[in-house]
Amino acid sequence: MLDGLKDIIRKSSIHVCLVNTGGCNGCDIEIVALLSPRYDLEQYGIYVHNNPREADVIIVTGAMAEQWVDKLQRVYAKTPEPKIVVAVGNCPLTGDVFNQEGGNVHAPVSDFIPVDAEVSGCPPRPSEILEALLTVAPGAIAARGRQKL
Amino acid sequence: MILPIGPVHPGLKEPLRLKLKTRGEKVLSAEIDYGYIHRGIERVMEGKTWQKGIFLAERVCGICSYIHTQTFAEVFEKIAGETVTLRAQYLRVLTNELDRIQSHLLANSTYFKAMEHETLFMYMLGLREPIMDAIELLTGNRVNMGWNVVGGVKMDIKQAHMDSILEIMDKFESEYGRYVEMFESGPLVGLRSHDVGKMTRDEALMARAVGPIGRASGLKHDVREQHHTYRDHMDWKVVWRKEGDNFARTMNRFDEIWESISLIRQVINNLPPGEVRKKIEIPAGDAEYRNEAPRGEVTYSVETNGNLIKNISIRTPSIMNIDACAKYMLKDVATVSDAVATYATSDPCIACTERVIILDESGRHLDFHGVHNINSKLKG
Numbered sequence: 001m002l003d004g005l006k007d008i009i010r011k012s013s014i015h016v017c018l019v020n021t022g023g024c025n026g027c028d029i030e031i032v033a034l035l036s037p038r039y040d041l042e043q044y045g046i047y048v049h050n051n052p053r054e055a056d057v058i059i060v061t062g063a064m065a066e067q068w069v070d071k072l073q074r075v076y077a078k079t080p081e082p083k084i085v086v087a088v089g090n091c092p093l094t095g096d097v098f099n100q101e102g103g104n105v106h107a108p109v110s111d112f113i114p115v116d117a118e119v120s121g122c123p124p125r126p127s128e129i130l131e132a133l134l135t136v137a138p139g140a141i142a143a144r145g146r147q148k149l
Numbered sequence: 150m151i152l153p154i155g156p157v158h159p160g161l162k163e164p165l166r167l168k169l170k171t172r173g174e175k176v177l178s179a180e181i182d183y184g185y186i187h188r189g190i191e192r193v194m195e196g197k198t199w200q201k202g203i204f205l206a207e208r209v210c211g212i213c214s215y216i217h218t219q220t221f222a223e224v225f226e227k228i229a230g231e232t233v234t235l236r237a238q239y240l241r242v243l244t245n246e247l248d249r250i251q252s253h254l255l256a257n258s259t260y261f262k263a264m265e266h267e268t269l270f271m272y273m274l275g276l277r278e279p280i281m282d283a284i285e286l287l288t289g290n291r292v293n294m295g296w297n298v299v300g301g302v303k304m305d306i307k308q309a310h311m312d313s314i315l316e317i318m319d320k321f322e323s324e325y326g327r328y329v330e331m332f333e334s335g336p337l338v339g340l341r342s343h344d345v346g347k348m349t350r351d352e353a354l355m356a357r358a359v360g361p362i363g364r365a366s367g368l369k370h371d372v373r374e375q376h377h378t379y380r381d382h383m384d385w386k387v388v389w390r391k392e393g394d395n396f397a398r399t400m401n402r403f404d405e406i407w408e409s410i411s412l413i414r415q416v417i418n419n420l421p422p423g424e425v426r427k428k429i430e431i432p433a434g435d436a437e438y439r440n441e442a443p444r445g446e447v448t449y450s451v452e453t454n455g456n457l458i459k460n461i462s463i464r465t466p467s468i469m470n471i472d473a474c475a476k477y478m479l480k481d482v483a484t485v486s487d488a489v490a491t492y493a494t495s496d497p498c499i500a501c502t503e504r505v506i507i508l509d510e511s512g513r514h515l516d517f518h519g520v521h522n523i524n525s526k527l528k529g
Contacts, residue, residue, distance in 0.1 A: 020163050022186035025500035026211025026292040028162055029255060033281070036274030050159045067185045068164075075157055097205055102192035123211070123292050 003146055010056070010082070010145055011138035016048045017055035019075055022065030022098075022105060026123040027089035031059065033126045044134060052078045057137050063091035063098045063105040064112065076113045082144035084116040084137060085109075089123050096122060116140050152485065156185050160263060160489045163499040165471075169479070169488055176488045179479035181471060187503040194461050199225055199299050199431070202458050206449075207293050209463060210501040212255060215248040216442040217449075217463075218297040224438040224449045225299040229429045236423040237301035238378040243314075243416040244287060244296055246409040251280045252443035253361075253402040253409075256496040260399055263493035264341050264486075272328050276321065283317045286310050301426030311417045322410055329403045342396035346478040346491030349393055356473030359466045360445025362495055365401040366393035372441040382419075385412055395494045402496075431455055442466055444496050465501040 020028050034041045035048060052058065052075045064072070076085070087109055090096040095107030109115060117136040119129055152171050156164035164185035170177045190209055194202045199221070206221040207214045219241055226232060233241075258273035281291050287310060288294040296302055332338050348358070353366035363370060364387070371387040373379040388404040390397040435452035445466025452460040474495035482488045 017157065018162070019157055020186060020500075022188050023500065024208040024211040024214070024293075025163065025498065026208070026214065029212055030292065032162065032255070033274065033278070035271075036278055037271055038275065038278045050157060050161070052157055062186060063188060065184075065186050065188060067187070071156070097208055098188045098190065098193060100193050102189055102195065104187060104189035104192075122208075125291065 006145060007142040010141050012045045014044075014046045014057055014133075014137050014141065015051075015055045016046060016057045016059055016133075017052045017075075017079065018048060018050050018059045018061070019052075019072065021060060021062035021068040021072055021092070021109065023062030023089060023091045027061040027091070027129075030123045030126050031061075031088065031129060034130055039126050039130055041130065041133075046133060046137070053080070055079050056083055056141050057133070058083065058085045058113075060085060060087050060092050060109050060113075060115070061089050063095045063103075063107045064109055066104055066106070069106055069112070072109070072112050082141050082147075084140045084144060085113055086117045086119065086132060086136065087115045088119045088129055088132075090120055091122075093118055093120055154489070160493075162259065163497070165497065165499050167475075167492060169485060171485065174484045176479055176482040176485060179475045179488065181475045183499070183503055185503070186500055189504075191461050191463060191504050194458055196457055196459075198457060199453075202461070203297065203299070204295070206463075207295065209504075210465065210467075210498055211292055212252050212498055213248065213442045213444060213447075213501070214293050215244055215296065216440055216447055218294075219245060220438055220440045220447055220449045221451075222297045222299045223440070224436050224451045225431055225453070226429060227436040227438050228434045228451070228453060229431050231429050232377065233301045234423050234425065234427060235382075235421045236305075237425045239382070239416045239420050240302050240306060240425060241297070242378055242383065243306075243413055244284070244294070244302075246412045246416075247280060247284050247287070247314075249443045250406050250409050251277050251284065253406055254280070256443075256494075257399055257402055259496075260395070260490060260493045261338075263490040264338070266338055266341075269328065269332060269338070272331075276325060276328070279317045279321055283314045286313055298426065299431070300429040301424070303426070305425045306420075311420070314413070315417055318410055318413055325406070329400075332403070333400065339396065341487070341490065342399065343392075343394060345395045345487050346474075346482060346494065347392075347394045348473060348477045350391075352477040353393065353473065356477055357469045358445075358473040359469055360442070360496075361401045361405065362398055362470045362473060363445065364389040365397040367391045370446075372439050372446050376440065383412055383415055395491055398494045398496075435460075444470060444498060444501070463504060465498075467496070467498040467501040470495050471497050471499075471502060 092109035119132045152169045154167040166182035168180045206217045254277040261269040288296040350367035369389045433455040437450040439448040448464040
């Protein structure tokens, strides 16, 4: 019963931390566009506040610049359980255009932290990001919460 | 006491470390650490053809992605000594001004969010969406448009699209004035904005501030004045102010949006007929070209052997503006929350700034504290 109650609460209030690990900013502003009245992320109980210490979902954008190699794991460790990671954009999946000779990136992000959901696109449309968040986040957070208990 | 903010912090959307030297609540000075999203984009571009380079140029910055491709294309056109057809030039102006409107709205919305005025933040983002629709109608994409090529633009515009864009502009203009007035004459937002983060004209000159940040401090400098399309065919004026505080910077962006709307109308009403793209043979050579991005002056200097890019150097406005913010605006700010709002009003775009990494002889990375702060004594 306690698990069921916790599931309901976890599903209805999802806090998001946005970490840009070295992208072009395009995905970040599409996530900011999600806050706009047209998409209105908060009607689904999702709050973007960029604080890893109280986040349930870490959204990773960007192609893992040199500085983030050790720092991303620290951000991940600071986030309390249950937590999931959503990689948004092509950069965290493959490194996109930066992952060529001369580029100073260490993509993919899944080499460093476990990634639960991936949204491709350069950048993906806000509706796609929203769809991915809504399909994956509530179920995955609840499942992960049960796992730990 | 030194108060670190970032790189992952509720107040910031992009990774950057802001070190505020405070006494009590008062902020005495500030220092900035860069280097969190350095990707080596200039190095990747070397040895590639322009067809590949233009995609990389687009991804220097996601918010002002359009102007980077335009400047990249125009620097190659300058090397070839040709100009594109008038219709293509007009279409470039149209996309540039749409991009400027959405960027300014986003910048102002970030400022309202930083000063905790959620209502205006939502209004600004709500206004921005129709503009993104107009960009999507015109180019097919919201952010990275892939619209410019060396020699013109990729697609022609249809009459139906022009009508839709004009319709969007009419609707936008009818709503927009109300929100500007809300900010301009609102007593609370005014109190939080007037005389906060003040930068005088001399300081702006010393910090080489550009764009709306420089213009709000009395530097009447807009590179669009020197651009051939704007100079010869468009009727517009440079918007500038004298106060140099947060209020002036925000109002400067608001006023520029009126100019952009007028420019969009001029383009659509006087669009000349003709081709939108022509073939340009690129000889070996080098050139430099500058354009006005939403944040200020962006410069591309390219050396090519006719086929491949031999050397490229990009100078974006944000690096000067963020340094100006750290050195002059965040000096003697009354509270820490005002300091964060002042930082937001300098319209920081970190993705733009980071194309340099500093190594010592053994290849170890050194911390980069900005152009002004390399020899700083302040340690965090």
